[in-house]
Amino acid sequence: MDFGTYETLLVEQRGNALLVTINQPASMNALAAAVVEDLHALTGVLADIGTDARWPVRGIIVTGAGDKSFVAGANIVEMNAMDPQAALAYGRRMHEVTLRLEALPVPVIAAVNGFALGGGCELAMACDFLYASANASFGQPEVNLGLVPGFGGSVRLQQRVGIGMARELIYTGRRIKAAEALRIGLVNRVLEDNAALLAAAEETIAEIAGKAPTAVANVKNALNEIAGLNVVDGLEAEARSFVKAFETEDSVVGRAAFVAKSAPEFPGR
Numbered sequence: 001m002d003f004g005t006y007e008t009l010l011v012e013q014r015g016n017a018l019l020v021t022i023n024q025p026a027s028m029n030a031l032a033a034a035v036v037e038d039l040h041a042l043t044g045v046l047a048d049i050g051t052d053a054r055w056p057v058r059g060i061i062v063t064g065a066g067d068k069s070f071v072a073g074a075n076i077v078e079m080n081a082m083d084p085q086a087a088l089a090y091g092r093r094m095h096e097v098t099l100r101l102e103a104l105p106v107p108v109i110a111a112v113n114g115f116a117l118g119g120g121c122e123l124a125m126a127c128d129f130l131y132a133s134a135n136a137s138f139g140q141p142e143v144n145l146g147l148v149p150g151f152g153g154s155v156r157l158q159q160r161v162g163i164g165m166a167r168e169l170i171y172t173g174r175r176i177k178a179a180e181a182l183r184i185g186l187v188n189r190v191l192e193d194n195a196a197l198l199a200a201a202e203e204t205i206a207e208i209a210g211k212a213p214t215a216v217a218n219v220k221n222a223l224n225e226i227a228g229l230n231v232v233d234g235l236e237a238e239a240r241s242f243v244k245a246f247e248t249e250d251s252v253v254g255r256a257a258f259v260a261k262s263a264p265e266f267p268g269r
């Protein structure tokens with residue numbers, strides 16, 4: 001499977017996982033426009049990823065090159081040189097990247113290997129969930145620059161940690177360590193180092209790869225839809241999602257395998 005080659009990204013298949021490494025260590029993997037363009041191109045290729053057995057990739061891992069920085073934010077040097085139109089285009093493009101990650105029918109894990117600041121934290125929060133190495137840190141420090149989050153942090157941080165904590169972190173621009181990020185629910189797991197971080201992410205992708213692909217795709221879509229709904233509308237959306245899942249071949253196979261006390265072989269449709 002050819003996922004393309006990119007100037008600023010390393011893309012490597014590892015078993016069921018596709019490892020995407022942002023490879024701009026000289027600038028702490030800051031999101032230069034070239035990086036955003038490459039992420040946009042790659043997520044465009046991945047948009048065709050399917051759930052049937054032909055697609056060996058059952059999950060994506062996003063990480064940063066080196067052991068200091070995941071992504072240190074938008075590229076400030078570049079942003080300073082942008083005219084308003086270019087800046088708007090840059091922002092819109094990154095919005096599209098985050099929405100495409102959320103729309104993929106497979107899990108996307110942010111393997112945060114260092115600084116995840118500003119746009120870096122925002123990229124990580126567009127993934128399904130975050131794992132971090134012990135040296136990782138997180139923050140939306142835009143207020144230090146007279147800016148505000150611009151790649152979705154105002155929306156997704158409050159979804160992840162609640163409005164009160166989101167307000168405090170955004171107003172203070174504070175950087176928090178991995179252990180604190182775990183405590184407030186921004187991060188699911190903290191691993192001792194980068195090797196353990198990637199191993200844990202690959203293990204989780206492999207675990208999910210054993211489940212019904214259509215069910216995982218279905219429930220990811222439903223969780224996105226339900227995120228902003230009240231309970232009544234959320235229950236309606238969940239019911240639609242359940243009916244859709246119940247009618248898949250994966251579900252027929254899964255429920256028959258339970259009765260037969262055998263292991264299901266999901267067709268992915």
Ligand SMILES: CCCCCCCCCCCCC[C@H](O)CC(=O)SCCNC(=O)CCNC(=O)[C@H](O)C(C)(C)COP(=O)(O)OP(=O)(O)OC[C@H]1O[C@@H](n2cnc3c(N)ncnc32)[C@H](O)[C@@H]1OP(=O)(O)O
Pocket residue numbers: 026027028030069072073074075076077078079083084087088089090091092115117118119120122141142145147148149150151153
């Ligand atoms: C009219 C206009 C309309 C506009 C419409 C809207 C458009 C919206 C488009 C933009 C949206 C952006 C949204 C986003 O939320 C905004 C941001 O992300 S702002 C940036 C947030 N990040 C930061 O503030 C972190 C900055 N970096 C640091 O604090 C430190 O570098 C560090 C990460 C803590 C590491 O510190 P050190 O270990 O000391 O390392 P150095 O600082 O020496 O860095 C090494 C090297 O990397 C370069 N670098 C680091 N971060 C960035 C960066 N974010 N951008 C560019 N370059 C970076 C640093 O300059 C060093 O380079 P060198 O000096 O060695 O050349």
